[in-house]
Amino acid sequence: MARLFGRGEPGREQAELERLDRTRSVIEAAGDGEEAQQVQIAQVARWQTRIETLLEELPAAEQQLVVAELRALVAQAEAAGPVQRVHNDFGRASFTNSQVLGSGNMTVTNNYDK
Template identity: 55%
Template sequence: MLSEAMTALAAAGGTALVQAAGTDAWTEFRQQVARWFGRGNPQRENAAVGRLDQTAVLLETAGPTEVERVRLGQVAAWQARIEDLLESLDGTEQGQAAEELRALLAQHASQGEGSAGQGGLAVGGDYGSVAAGVVHGNVTLGRPADGHTSPGPENDPDDDWPRES
């Protein structure tokens, strides 16, 4: 049985893999993860590449109504694979593999890749906080070109929210 920290690492790994699939960072990240799974064995590395490619295809071809279910299923599958590999190693090897995976995930995160499925929003980089949501329609960021501004809370006649003065 894995420690809580190892289980959390496996969960982070599964999430990172699924989020990276289909992004610009995928090819390099995929190869690094396959090498991690292979642990020096070319057959295991090739098998991991095949599973990683299958994940990317499943996510890419999932329809709008099934994409979240597929995404969650793939995160769980990769978490389980990572846990299985870590459990198969003895104490020293397990610690080394965990450190390698942490470094791999940190390197991937530092590249500032953001990704999202259909209708989603993701932000990557060194940010203090991130908000995300589903947007239906167009989104414009910045000041409108025509100079029009929306009324703020201080001058909105329909806003009856109590304020401190």
């Protein structure tokens, strides 16, 4: 993820690694329970917005390459073990300044119990 967001700039990549570390720390500090779930959902939403913004800013050809890289990262993470998955469906939503306007569905799947 850091490489994708860094876009070939070592300084930006390092900043993204630090951002990912902070995200992990926030999630770990939340512990378990309902509050932790809310923290995880908020972090997922933040990263989803960042990914959407990145894709919107890229030319179409480069978007396809980044989407392929993202899919590979997801496959790698899923193969690594249990995950908590959050899926947001923004089929009827519009995006303004990286904010979601409209309605959508959210499904949260906890795979720790499987």
